[in-house]
């Protein structure tokens with residue numbers, strides 16, 4: 687029997703039903719149903735072009751910025767439709783933050799990169815409060831000790847791994863509830879990758895994390911749930927251990943054993 691604490695931790699944060707995405711005539715995502723659990727890391731895996739990033743971008747309406755993209759179906763965040771016309775996508779993206787494949791700090795200081803979100807969303811009332819938020823986010827992103835003496839230096843002057851941790855600090859500065867990560871380690875060396883993976887594990891005590899990855903080892907290391915996509919379909923979704931050791935669908939098995947992809 688599960689402990690009460692564990693059951694409480696496994697509430698549904700995002701519920702997606704019959705999500706379809708077309709880019710012009712390209713039907714990129716077909717009838718995707720999935721429940722993303724709170725305080726879990728969910729990995730999206732599958733061969734190139736299968737729709738992982740497309741689906742990830744549906745979860746904070748980033749596809750709104752792609753003129754040819756048409757999204758249908760329903761996506762609920764804590765039971766509320768994120769595609770409701772009354773939802774402001776900018777506010778939504780503060781709640782559902784995103785970290786991209788290539789570290790993309792703003793051409794501003796390290797401090798301002800992190801302070802930007804809280805400032806534009808009016809989340810702090812004083813400079814002292816903002817300083818606290820910046821420090822706490824840099825600490826959570828395991829970067830504080832490396833940058834505390836040069837907060838006014840440009841974020842773009844950091845190493846690739848440090849820049850990615852800065853982008854994570856920036857993404858968590860608006861206190862998101864969900865963090866979307868699109869291949870966040872693909873531009874990083876193994877040491878920086880290990881640091882970011884460790885961080886992801888720590889972040890899940892506070893956020894739901896959804897990560898797109900090409901590395902099955904990474905999915906197995908960091909996630910509790912895995913979704914396997916193939917040709918625009920979500921083929922299989924379940925506990926990571928089960929997906930990797932006892933998949934139900936032959937397509938999942940072929941992918942994890944290296945026969946497709």
Ligand SMILES: Nc1ncnc2c1ncn2[C@@H]1O[C@H](COP(=O)(O)OP(=O)(O)OP(=O)(O)O)[C@@H](O)[C@H]1O
Pocket residue numbers: 709712714732733734735736737738739740741752754
């Ligand atoms: N901005 C876009 N405009 C038009 N078509 C797109 C766009 N983004 C993705 N697509 C198409 O949608 C399909 C799914 O692409 P998507 O990037 O979601 O796949 P992916 O599984 O994340 O691939 P990869 O692992 O290579 O990043 C592909 O056919 C792709 O060409």
